Amino acid sequence: MTNNQSYDEHALLSRIAEGDEKAFTVLFDLYLGKLKPFVEKLSPSPADAREIVQETFIRLWLNRDKLPQVTNIGGYIFRIAANQYHMAVRRALLQDKTLDGFKTTIHHSANPTERTVRLNELQRLINEAVQRLPEKRRQIFRLSRNEGMTIAEIARALGLSPKTVKNTLFTALANIREYLAAAGELGLCWLIFCLAA
Known part of the structure; x- marks a missing residue:
């Protein structure tokens, strides 16, 4: 038919x-x-x-x-x-918030030297992933992640619609997860942790 x-x-x-x-x-x-x-x-x-x-x-x-x-x-x-x-979208936003939880897990599960190395490596990978984002996507991610701004606040600050901000943030988080997964075991551990949260 x-x-x-x-x-x-x-x-x-x-x-x-x-x-x-x-x-x-x-x-x-x-x-x-x-x-x-x-x-x-x-x-x-x-x-x-x-x-x-x-x-x-x-x-x-x-x-x-x-x-x-x-x-x-x-x-x-x-x-x-x-x-x-x-x-x-909600899952992506939740997964972003679980990053701090993963850092806490590392803090309690490793000796001081290993802890420092793993946290530094994780932060380096995240910074690399963020730097690779297109400028507007990177800006929105940083306003959300670093400044703690809500989607509505970011939309007002940048003169964008909340839907545009939400879509952009969703894509940024997906890009970062993909980069971490491609980076190897550490990135995959974070990805699996987020998905299980």
Whole structure:
């Protein structure tokens, strides 16, 4: 079935609710092309956008029992995607805050010399990652991280919308995580710690 073919949407959703994977594939094909541009506008990171799209359809399948009651499937799918985006932003902001917790863990788990070396290495990697950010992204990250400013405060200070600040900060955090992960074991340890928080 293609977009140009007529179909009974309610019947399709009922089949999906019963676990019909072929019917779900039809729905996936119908909405993937519409959903991707929407998510890409929300998230400036292509990798994050792909993950949000995937998670949207996973959520749709896991909650398929609710589909027969849905009257506007397009709106329903887009709402799931928007929720997934906001959850991703919250996770990114939370992960940034756990950095201090990781430093505390290092402080209590190593001898003084090793502690100093590990903390210095971690800080060096973070500084390198921040320096590699584009100027505006770096500025917003530093206002949030170093100055402790909220998204609303940064938006007012820079004359930007809160959404723009949130998107930029989200991307900055993703860039830093990617840099730390590529740096080796220490970066990966921090990444795993953050994801588990």
